[in-house]
Amino acid sequence: MIRHVDTAAAEIFEYKEKNPQRYRELIEVGIKIGFGEFPETEGKEILTPDQVRAKYKPKNPDYAALTNAVIEGEVKESAKLTAALLENGTDPTAIVVDALMPGIQTVCEIYDNGDAFVPEILLANDAMVAGVALCQDKLGDMPSAGRVASLVIEGDVHDIGKNIVAAILRANGFEVIDMGRDVLVEDVVDLVKKEKIDLVTGTSLMSTTKEGLRALSEELKASGVPVACGGAAVDDHFVETFTNSIYGKSPLDAVKIAQAVAAGKDWETVRKEMKIGKGQEQEKVKN
Incomplete structure (x- = not known):
């Protein structure tokens, strides 16, 4: 994605102000990469x-x-x-x-x-x-694997990631209601009340909007419908600071979460399973 330099600079300064320790760590990593020293790859085994x-x-x-x-x-x-x-x-x-x-x-x-x-x-x-x-x-009509509402949270209009997740969920048999971008929390709550929804997937690319995912997860808690949270501004540490939420790093994670929720598992169980799965993938890389 190409951005104006002034926009990128503003985001960097905002990040430095809010996360000074992490900012210093990233600078150190950048310096190491500049000298040809690359950090270990975290996550699953990478196939060609x-x-x-x-x-x-x-x-x-x-x-x-x-x-x-x-x-x-x-x-x-x-x-x-x-x-x-x-x-x-x-x-x-x-x-x-x-x-x-x-x-x-x-x-x-x-x-x-x-x-x-x-x-x-x-x-x-x-x-x-x-x-x-x-x-x-x-x-004839094939049975649906489940119903998912997909959206980009209020204040954020970056929807490429959301579109990919929606496409992959449909490819795996899920019926997806695409609510679009810059979606209000109350609109999602209204949809869940009116429709039978198994899971909501919410994304945020900007750090200034990710708190909307917290608000959405809390508002939907009473309904029993969890929120799969993702996007560039979101990580597992952030998502684990609030309830009724599951972190997904990739479109394939969204499918795993949707399948588990549609099978009747609660958000806490699915969150634990996703973390265990991530840990197992990391162990494979080490071995």
């Missing part, structure tokens, strides 16, 4: 794009071709290959689960590892949706 492709590639060659069409974002090819499989009597559900889904999962993980860009995710999603639509026509 080819390794991720191999990880999700179906053994069935016809399925593999469709998976590849999704990865490459080839909408027409995806529809063509899906139609051919359906004409040959292939089970529509199998096509979705074993051919279309591996494609979007591949792109998501490559993106998660920093080796893909936003347009690639959106194109892959379009290619997957083209195939899913044909399968739905053949099968």
Whole structure:
């Protein structure tokens, strides 16, 4: 994202004022990087794009071709290959689960590892949706994995991350109500009262707006609907300072959280499971 220098400078000074200790730590890390000393990579084991492709590639060659069409974002090819499989009597559900889904999962993980860009995710999603639509026509409406409301919190208009999360949730069978950006807490509360919602995903890119996620989580506590919080301004330490909230670093985390909540787990259980999962991934890297 390209920003004006004065805007970037203002954010840096704001961060320095609010987090002086962390600011000094970041400066020290920057100096080390300047001298060629890189910090240890934290998080899950990083696979190359080819390794991720191999990880999700179906053994069935016809399925593999469709998976590849999704990865490459080839909408027409995806529809063509899906139609051919359906004409040959292939089970529509199998096509979705074993051919279309591996494609979007591949792109998501490559993106998660920093080796893909936003347009690639959106194109892959379009290619997957083209195939899913044909399968739905053949099968009828597929059962929903759950209902999620997705939004960018009040005061923030940066919605690319929210759009990606919404697309990936839909790709995994969730019905997503996209509330847009700069959304008021009271509007979310009203929606939850009117609609059956399993989970709310809220994002914030700016440090000046992230407190809205705290307010949203607290307001929704009585409803039993938790908030999955994410975005550049948010980390697990911040999210753990308030209740009814679960931190998600990536679109794949949002899917894991939604699946767990839709299965009936409460926010505390899901938060613990996400932390355990993160710890296990870090242990794999060390070993």
